[in-house]
Amino acid sequence: MSPSLDRRRALLTASALWGTGLLPAMAQAPAWPVKPLRLVVPFPAGGTSDMLGRAIAAELSGALGQPVAVENIAGAGGVTGSAVVARAPADGCTLLLSGIGQNAIAHALQPPPPYREETDFIHISQLNAGPNVLVVPAGSPLRTLAELIDFAKKNPGKLSYAQVNASSGHLAIELLRQTLTTCVGPAAANNCSSPSFTGVPFAGGGPALAGLLDNQVSMMFTNQDSAAPHVRSGKLRALAVTSLFRNSLLPDVPSVSESGYPGFSAVSWAGLSVSAGTPAPIVARLEEEMIRRFKGTPAGRKLEELGFVVVASRSADYTAFVRSESGRWGRVVRAAGIKAG
16 A cells, blocks of 8 residues: 555544544644743732742743743732732733732731632632741840730730731731630620730831831731841840741741640642633643642752742642631631721
8 A cells, every 4th residue: 555545544534533533632623732821929129928929930831832921919908919810811920929918818818809719710729838936126135935925915905916807917917816715704705805916007017017117016927938037136036936836947936736726737838720611721731830840849849948838739638628718717807807908
């Protein structure tokens, strides 16, 4: 049989298979991505979220062969930028740095955000988890969590904290307050007491940390990677971290859990999400690239050096985690009466 006849028969067979849908899906699907992508970070440039978003963008740019541009769309605790992605075309070319504030805490606030995490997004992969750290100025007489709690109980309202409304640090304070609440008597709900902390509002984590360094407030819970340089330089003193166990970035700082409050945990987290309706092959590709680029890799180890726990999870696991966190922090928000804005 001549080569030309072989080729003709192969083409006829391929045509028949194409018509019956039996060719491999990859051969039928259009290439993706065919244009540059954008990754919306719903917080200002320069903070922890921005750093994490740029790490994802850099790794995906190399993996996908297209530029991934970071676009900072800040506002309303991450809600403004997240809403942009929820409304974006479901073509996998607009990505979201999702996280605890905009995809868990926000859903318990009033008014609620203009999206629902369970219906308006597909959660691709959790990138990381990281503790907050309770810090006080270096000149503070408080040297341990126990001393801080004892002072707060004996001096109601005297301890002030930097409050970034509905942030993970704000929620950590409220969780601590609720953990320390004690109730007595048959009508327990009407006979409860807890340490009194006075919140001083700040517009963001950066200004709040600056306020603490300037002794405008007594304490704050903040992202560990932001506080660690000031702890190491001696400008701040770290009393406790909010992960269940100690963290390698500040190994001498005990956890709240080991300091007498077993099970206390309040970690920040972030990951990658896209708008609902994004085709399954695109979701699968992004999921695989997040795992391949961050699990046990130089990029992942760089984040670990900053004190983060790198997760690089599957989409199903991240989806379940987000929903669990939404329920958990919703209970804290409602008990504290925190409102949006």
